[in-house]
Amino acid sequence: MADKETPIEVPSEWIRVNGAVAEASLAADGTLRWGSREGERCLSLESEVLGLETNGLRITIKAFVEASDHGFCGLERSSVKRRRVRTDYTLEMPNEAAARRWSAHLRDYMDSLGRPKNLFIIVNPFSGKKCARTVFKKEIRPLLAAADIDCTIIETKHRNHAQEITKSLDLLKYDGIVCVSGDGVLVEVVNGLLNREDWATAIKVPLGVIPAGTGNGMVKSLLDPAGDLCSIPNATFAVIRGHKRSLDVAIVLQGEKKFFSVLLLIWGLVADVDIESEKYRWMGSPRFDIYALLRIMKLRKYHGCVHFVPAPGYEAYGEPVKQVDNFKGHILLSKQDQGGDTKVMSCGYQGPEISLEGLEWRSIVGPFISIWVNNVSFSAENYNPAPKAKFSDGCLDVIIVRNCPKSALLGMMLKMSDGSYVTSPYVMYLKVKAFQLEPGKRVGHPTKGGIIDSDGEVIARGDESSENSEHKYLMAYGPPIQMIVDQGLATIFSPMP
Helix, strand or coil: CCCCCCCCCEEEEEEEECCEEEEEEECCCCEEEEEECCEEEEEEHHHHEEEEEEECCEEEEEEEEECCCCCECCCCCCCCCECEEEEEEEEECCCHHHHHHHHHHHHHHHHHCCCCCEEEEEECCCCCCCCHHHHHHHHHHHHHHHCCCEEEEEECCCCCHHHHHHHHCCHHHCCEEEEEECHHHHHHHHHHHHCCCCHHHHCCCCEEEEECCCCEHHHHHHHHHHCECCCHHHHHHHHHHCCEEEEEEEEEEECCEEEEECCEEEEEHHHHHHHHHHHHHHHCCHHHHHHHHHHHHCCCCEEEEEEEEECCCCCCCCEECCCHHHHHHHCCCCHHHHCCCCCCCCCCCCCCCCCCCCCCCEEEECCECEEEEECCCCCECCECCCCCCCCCCCCEEEEEECCCCHHHHHHHHCCCCCCHHHHCCCEEEEEEEEEEEEEEEECCEEEEECEEEECCEEEEECCHHHHCCHHHCCCCCCCCEEEEEEEEEEEEECCCC
16 A cells, blocks of 8 residues: 555546546545546556556556456445456546656556565466466466566476475565466475575565466465455466465474475375376366265275364364373474484474473374365365365364265265355364374275375375385375474465455
């Protein structure tokens, strides 16, 4: 917003707008108004304008307005998610003095918004339907150019390439890092930043994500609460506007091995569907629904146990852990408590500086159909598994399904898009401060385990064939895998502050 002590405004003046004579003014809040025979119109420089260009007596305002609005004031907003369209408004001034005055005030207000000027953009040409390169050229780049944003673009060439790039990137050159991909590149970027020696400042670089993948859960989680349609243009505009919000980061730890998560960790039915449906990636997001039906028809259950520190209000779930002394070896400790472990402490971020000693731990024993640990509300554009999740509340939202008839699971699938499935009596929904999973074998199949998936990355796999080649996966299947949250550690571009 503009500085209230020095308002940027232009009093009413007769000019031409798109060729028609109109009385126009610029208010201190950045609202441009003009009246004509068609009625009064207005534009918010902050929420509807990309940039502007001056040429002699003409000022071209490059706008990005709601498709149903087109600049008219006083119209009620539709309950339908917001879709925007590009349109230009040409202001023609009566003389050079007026042109200079209007141009200066318009630019001063736009500059006061603190929008990004230089972005580092990572494009994943392999994500989703492999259209990210085309999407960037046709839809994203024109909007960035209209906003006068300079870009450095690089395409990923292999898995973890984005992590390698951000681990050594000169961050001082850029106002943010933007991922044109699914959620995977964003996760790689976060892991790259947190594995730097200067991670404490690196992780504060604003991150943006523009959907070009299959799931796009982070973008949906950002745009949906703002009333925006989950689309490439809306996500791009959110980056351009430059609003930022804090984002929790979870550290996933097993011994000396760690992984940084911003989306989710899944085990059981959901992980099986997510990973085993990869063979149908060409179908796009419908692959999840189709394979979920197949998996429900041949339902699997897994032995195991979970431990957690409940958030306030969730203390009644599970059973208290009685033998706290025996459990200490599995708890994430603060940096001070980790003291002698030189391998874990070698480089980069090690986890939040909090101690879990003295907190009440509780446990739930399987068999389980599915366990879903979420950091944000949506896991994909059509899946809202954690409707109560917040970006920076310091909690993980855990959804547990144990005993559930197949018919009820099918009914829950139909309610996944709006999150109403959580009202099912077969769903246990809780918020936790820390979480530990001890995964077991599949019920009835002592040689087969499940898949543990964190942010789309298989971090552990438990069938017998994979046990003989554990080096393929980050963590072992069976020993406890722990998660704890660092509240608001990262920063992300958002439609709302």
